[in-house]
Amino acid sequence: MTLRVLLVGTLALILAGGLPLTKAQAAGEIFIPLLVYRTGPYAPNGIPIANGAADYFTLVNERDGGINGVKITFEECEDQYDTKQGVECYERLKAKSPVLVNPYSTGITYQLIPRAPVDKVVVHSMGYGMTASADGRWFPWVFNFPMTYWSQASAFVKYVALQEGGMDKLKGKKIAHIYHNSPYGKEANPTLEELARRHAFELTLLAVDHPGQEQKATWLQIRRLNPDWIYISGWGVMNQVAVKEAAAIGFKMDRVVGNWWTGTEVDVIPAGDAAKGYKSMNFNAPGAGFKVHQDINKFLYDKGKGAGRRDGIGEVLYNRMVVNAMLNVEAIRTAMTKYGNKPLTGEQVRWGFENLDITEKRLEELGMKGMMRPLRVTCDNHEGNGLAFVQQWDGKKWNIVSDWIEPIRDVVRPKLEAAAVDEAKKLNYTMRDCAKEK
Amino acid sequence: MVDVVYAVLVAPFKDMAGSPAFLVEVLIGGVFAGLMYSLVALGFVLIFKASGVFNFAQGVMVLFAALTLVGLLERGVPVVLALALTTAVMVALAFAIERFVLRPLVNQEHIILFMATIGLNFFLEGFGEMLWGANVKKLDIGIPDRSFVVRGVQINELELTAAVTAALLVTLLAMFFQKTRIGRALRAVADDHEAALSIGIPLKTIWVVVWSVAGVVAIVAGLMWGAKSGVQFSLSLIALKALPVLILGGFESVPGAIVGGLIIGIGEKVGEVYWGPLVGGAIENWFAYVLALAFLLARPQGLFGEKIIERV
Numbered sequence: 170m171t172l173r174v175l176l177v178g179t180l181a182l183i184l185a186g187g188l189p190l191t192k193a194q195a196a197g198e199i200f201i202p203l204l205v206y207r208t209g210p211y212a213p214n215g216i217p218i219a220n221g222a223a224d225y226f227t228l229v230n231e232r233d234g235g236i237n238g239v240k241i242t243f244e245e246c247e248d249q250y251d252t253k254q255g256v257e258c259y260e261r262l263k264a265k266s267p268v269l270v271n272p273y274s275t276g277i278t279y280q281l282i283p284r285a286p287v288d289k290v291v292v293h294s295m296g297y298g299m300t301a302s303a304d305g306r307w308f309p310w311v312f313n314f315p316m317t318y319w320s321q322a323s324a325f326v327k328y329v330a331l332q333e334g335g336m337d338k339l340k341g342k343k344i345a346h347i348y349h350n351s352p353y354g355k356e357a358n359p360t361l362e363e364l365a366r367r368h369a370f371e372l373t374l375l376a377v378d379h380p381g382q383e384q385k386a387t388w389l390q391i392r393r394l395n396p397d398w399i400y401i402s403g404w405g406v407m408n409q410v411a412v413k414e415a416a417a418i419g420f421k422m423d424r425v426v427g428n429w430w431t432g433t434e435v436d437v438i439p440a441g442d443a444a445k446g447y448k449s450m451n452f453n454a455p456g457a458g459f460k461v462h463q464d465i466n467k468f469l470y471d472k473g474k475g476a477g478r479r480d481g482i483g484e485v486l487y488n489r490m491v492v493n494a495m496l497n498v499e500a501i502r503t504a505m506t507k508y509g510n511k512p513l514t515g516e517q518v519r520w521g522f523e524n525l526d527i528t529e530k531r532l533e534e535l536g537m538k539g540m541m542r543p544l545r546v547t548c549d550n551h552e553g554n555g556l557a558f559v560q561q562w563d564g565k566k567w568n569i570v571s572d573w574i575e576p577i578r579d580v581v582r583p584k585l586e587a588a589a590v591d592e593a594k595k596l597n598y599t600m601r602d603c604a605k606e607k
Numbered sequence: 608m609v610d611v612v613y614a615v616l617v618a619p620f621k622d623m624a625g626s627p628a629f630l631v632e633v634l635i636g637g638v639f640a641g642l643m644y645s646l647v648a649l650g651f652v653l654i655f656k657a658s659g660v661f662n663f664a665q666g667v668m669v670l671f672a673a674l675t676l677v678g679l680l681e682r683g684v685p686v687v688l689a690l691a692l693t694t695a696v697m698v699a700l701a702f703a704i705e706r707f708v709l710r711p712l713v714n715q716e717h718i719i720l721f722m723a724t725i726g727l728n729f730f731l732e733g734f735g736e737m738l739w740g741a742n743v744k745k746l747d748i749g750i751p752d753r754s755f756v757v758r759g760v761q762i763n764e765l766e767l768t769a770a771v772t773a774a775l776l777v778t779l780l781a782m783f784f785q786k787t788r789i790g791r792a793l794r795a796v797a798d799d800h801e802a803a804l805s806i807g808i809p810l811k812t813i814w815v816v817v818w819s820v821a822g823v824v825a826i827v828a829g830l831m832w833g834a835k836s837g838v839q840f841s842l843s844l845i846a847l848k849a850l851p852v853l854i855l856g857g858f859e860s861v862p863g864a865i866v867g868g869l870i871i872g873i874g875e876k877v878g879e880v881y882w883g884p885l886v887g888g889a890i891e892n893w894f895a896y897v898l899a900l901a902f903l904l905a906r907p908q909g910l911f912g913e914k915i916i917e918r919v
Binding site: 207208210213216350374375376377378380382383385386387389390393405409410413416417418438439441443 | 626629632633636637639640643733736741742743744745746747752753754761763765832835836837839840841842843844845848875876879880883887888889891892893
């Protein structure tokens with residue numbers, strides 16, 4: 170082979186995309202963009218999330234020298250939780266050849282879903298986004314493990330049943346769902362309606378318009394309805410006002426349960442002591458008592474490399490993003506078992522996500538035993554086998570007050586698969602055969 | 608068709624008649640909410656009245672005032688001193704706005720001044736965040752937030768306090784505009800800058816006074832709304848709740864801000880509770896605007912706004 174043939178051949182391969190050597194790859198690194206909202210109305214939620222991501226990725230670099238020796242590079246882009254700005258951020262950072270993205274906004278997630286297969290970037294919307302995308306046969310590039318909104322809603326109903334003495338005791342009970350009047354807020358409604366039909370409880374749906382600063386009319390209706398349980402799907406100021414209104418009308422706080430985006434430290438602060446007893450769903454344990462936190466302190470904060478305040482470590486949303494970042498890292502590590510310890514492409518990382526298997530032993534090695542449940546993702550199930558629990562505010566901190574709750578999967582999965590067909594049709598997707606993919 | 612007519616025109620009224628205590632609670636809820644909107648609307652009215660400028664930054668001024676107050680309280684400053692210091696900050700802000708924003712733009716079109724307040728809005732938002740951080744802060748100035756029941760009607764102490772405060776503030780402001788020399792000067796400036804100047808009314812002083820008073824109103828609004836939801840950046844969005852009040856009450860009437868607030872507050876609560884469920888709820892935001900627009904069709908200048916007649 171002459172030099173000329175070699176050069177032409179190499180050039181042809183590059184042009185054909187056969188050697189997609191990116192800037193990060195060329196530097197021997199993996200690039201992950203961080204769409205953050207450290208400013209604006211949603212900053213109180215956005216800051217711990219952004220800090221959690223930056224801290225965990227930095228920890229992996231500082232403590233372990235990267236993922237199997239491959240360093241992670243990341244760059245924050247401020248989107249103020251605004252869909253338009255979030256998409257702009259993604260488009261800008263796309264030039265750096267990311268392998269995955271965590272949008273941290275359902276609105277941005279919906280915008281990125283059609284781009285993912287084109288750009289070959291994995292979209293990981295952990296516990297948010299489009300529920301239907303959990304069907305990996307239709308949405309190979311989107312992952313929402315460890316759980317979806319629908320599974321969460323079913324776990325909430327199961328929790329209520331446990332408190333009432335069994336599923337049969339749900340009959341005749343009154344449950345109100347107060348939700349943010351947005352696609353996100355409405356996500357749980359079909360599941361709740363289906364479960365209300367099956368178990369004969371009375372469901373009342375009460376929408377609250379953005380931003381939710383004024384909810385008097387909603388809580389007047391709650392006073393009249395006098396439900397047995399309230400489930401809240403809120404975000405931002407809606408959460409704080411809802412908790413305060415519930416307390417102000419004297420509703421039993423231990424019968425008010427927020428979803429996992431309605432149960433953070435900032436949600437209960439304005440209500441003060443009146444918020445005591447308020448509950449919320451969660452899938453990541455709160456608190457700073459895990460080994461991973463010790464490492465974060467030792468390798469980052471003791472050396473002045475932490476992204477935020479030391480007392481922010483262990484907050485609900487901080488921990489959620491630490492878990493999120495860990496799952497990203499472990500998915501890449503999984504991909505490396507097949508493709509080698511080197512900078513990977515989006516395609517290769519996607520394989521890692523689809524074959525992710527976080528065992529109890531692995532959680533212990535990561536210093537996160539008890540912080541989340543073991544998780545297994547498959548080609549057709551991008552939600553994984555996650556479980557949820559209920560936490561309760563005691564006036565100072567969140568405490569776990571239930572066992573891990575298995576979602577009612579036989580109700581959720583068929584609805585999810587039907588929804589996936591509908592959503593995929595809109596995008597002209599075809600279903601793949603998972604049996605053929607290994 | 609008959610069912611729809613029944614659901615819209617009959618059932619809600621039957622519901623009201625069937626449960627009068629609840630109706631009273633809805634109405635009281637509307638009155639309290641309306642007065643809270645009026646508090647925000649007042650700030651807009653004051654500045655518009657004196658300078659013809661629609662102050663886009665009024666919502667952020669509420670936020671900035673509340674952030675300053677809570678920031679001082681968090682640092683251990685006693686409540687009374689914190690309130691005094693916050694007032695001083697808002698007065699200083701008024702001086703700065705007059706010197707660096709309004710004075711260079713004097714005699715410019717109102718749209719130019721409006722654009723300047725948009726700039727001011729984003730500056731104050733960013734500056735406030737830089738100064739005090741973005742976290743949600745609890746505002747506790749000793750106003751109780753419990754509820755009590757009178758003849759089956761539940762009343763919230765915080766909302767009652769806010770309503771009384773708003774009523775007091777409006778009375779004071781109305782007297783200020785009608786009875787004091789400076790109040791009359793403010794109205795003269797609002798009518799015609801050049802004419803006011805020609806009879807010796809100092810424009811600069813008037814602007815500082817009016818922006819200071821709007822700053823004080825912002826403190827009160829920030830106090831009440833901050834106590835309700837915690838002090839956070841969403842506070843600036845309450846300006847959106849004041850807009851239908853302004854459309855309805857007129858941009859230059861203090862009593863209009865109150866009456867407008869009451870109509871919007873009661874209208875949106877009654878609408879949401881009795882008609883909202885027919886369309887899936889969450890109608891109160893847009894219902895307030897529909898209500899305001901309906902009034903606007905009948906009185907384009909708002910309920911209390913001045914009818915503008917120009918020679919052509």
